Amino acid sequence: MSIAKLTASSLAIAAVTASAAVAQSRDNVQIAGSSTVLPYASIVAEVFGENTDFPTPVVESGGSSAGLARFCEGVGENTIDIANASRAIREGELEECAANGVTDIIEVRIGYDGIVFASRIDGPDFTAFEASDWFTALAAELPVDGEIVENPHTTWNEVDADLPDAEILAFIPGTKHGTREVFEEKVLLQGCEDTGALQAFLDSGMDEDAAESACMAVRTDGASVDIDGDYTETLARLDSNPQGVGVFGLSFYENNTDKLKVATMGGVEPTTETIAAGDYPVSRPLYFYIKAAHLGVIPGLKEFAQFFVADELAGPDGPLAAYGLVSDPELAATQAKVANEETM
């Protein structure tokens, strides 16, 4: 081990004649995590760099789980200061953090993100979805006439007569995305309950956990495609499959209204207003987590966090809302929380 370390560091020293530079303290805030939060974080980082004497923070993407994993690696200049997440931190991650000495964590909710169901603007006429449509179209198995069978549906109008006669082809977020979790809980599980399939699963002798996972199991015969990349990839898939329907974030849709048309969910059109009011059913909170041990060590960290939740940025008239973030009605409480450094 020590030989490896020696080799590595001697390589480093060879590269930089001023070897002290490596040990020099970090003066910029480092952030990593959810690709959904990335645009917001980078907008704030940019404005922060313009408005203060601190350097522009560095924002990396990689996904909520990857970001939180790096966040929990430990305390020190070689670890990130803030993890962005499109879901709340999990119990297991908190334990992992605690095991590595990351005990004081400040949870900051920046607002909400809507998940929208959109298709090509010149594609079939998808205008209104219900959660039950999605469950019936995408479930791996579902009860038909009292028997649990493999999903027999091939076109949307078999699922719901109001939907167009188009082949079922859905592009949904892959399992590494935080969006997938919201999709499963708020759409598939909800649809499963609405259609009575959950009850049917329970009646067939499954326990509650098994029934819920049966609800969230997605068919694997090609009608549903997991997208592990970004929404850009989903958009590209729709380009080559005019019949398809994709799952997007509200902000992505709003930036691509020339190519996409959105469908209502449960009769509600996704807009920042309907999401803020809680009418639109498929939305989720966005968070970032601050390592409290780095406050006062990394210059600009607290200022950046305060800047992020300031009314001018995260408020309803700020640039984040303009980009597609649904601002949090309880922003004032969040601002106080950051100002007082309240840990979890």
Add this chain to the structure above:
Amino acid sequence: MSDAIAPTPPARAVSLHATDARTRRRNAAEKRFKAYGLTAIGIGLAFLAALLFAIVSNGSAAFTQTFVEVPITLDAEEIAAAESSIVKTSKYREIIHGALLEQLADAGIETDMDAAELGKILSSSEAAEMRDFALANPERMGETVRFDFLASSRVDGYLKGRVTRDALARDQNLDAAHLDLVDRLAEQGIVVKRFNWDFILGADASDQRPEQAGIGVAMLGSFFMMLVVLALALPIGVAASIYLEEFAPKNRITDFIEVNISNLAAVPSIVFGILGLAVFIQFAGLPQSAPLVGGLVLTLMTLPTIIISTRAALAAVPPSIRAAALGVGASKMQSVFHHVLPLAMPGILTGTIIGLAQALGETAPLLLIGMVGFIASNYPDGVVSGFTDPNSAMPAQIYEWAKRADPAFYERAWGGIIILLLFLMTMNFIAILLRRRFERRW
């Protein structure tokens, strides 16, 4: 051979001038093969042409940008008030939008839009530009300064033909009414499109302002990484090859090392990335996202290429040169360094440049050491911070742009590819030049 005892075939009573069936078949086969070859080359060329056409047609638009000229009277009080708020730029923005409205009135263009709505035709970078100017030039307070602000990406897209009026119908950022104004302003020369140096020299910008994004900082990141690769891979690679080729005994251990070097050259680059993450960042504690670490990782990736090409260059030097040197009393080391190495130098340099070009275009290992994201936003302060401050690299920046939601970033991704390709072509051209000029044949 048993030709001697084989029975002589009976003489054929055919003319040599007339082609027989077998000859025709053979000739036909040859023609077919030529046709296959030509088709293959044709397909290859067609792909190349399609690729270049796609790159140039998609990317050339990134090199021009739309600007809006706005005269603003710097008012010391207004600026002091703006400086005392939390988000100072939003106050500057109000000043600018007011000035734009006045500019419209002066130009005789009527509009019923309010200042904030009208301001949507400007990039949100305008406020920082004005603030920087106001802070840097306190002596010009009270004067009217003509600012050239970037237009928003949608206005820019409209003038480049990317955004149409139909597309704007459902866009919340801009209306067709804005475009009517833009048309009028363009007629008056207030809105102009011109070459955009900031795309080549500038820093990355956040998702809300693609019009401001540039590849310059990422270019510096690539430059510092290439310095690290050159400083490490060339000496290590050449030393290793000279030893292996000229001094090492031929035994199982050296055979084993040789096989492994060849295998290393075929290892997918992402493997080097994860190795770099584990060894350089997590174990040795080097900073995240630093070109230094990127350079170290790319050094590992480039070493096999350099070693293999250097050994080939050394092996191509005829043994008579070595024998002659040793014959007049030179030591083994003198024969290598005075005679063999200079002759092998063009080959070594070519290999090194090709290796560097490969490393310059590499993205995969950089994903793992945190060089993708909103990173290339600050110019490094100096040479040392150029190595250690977080930065991106050209291919990583292109990948990042291609991922972003706003279609204007897509155009910039193609533009970035043009710049990257120019670098790669220059490097390959230098390699060819070196080979042509200095190569000796025996």
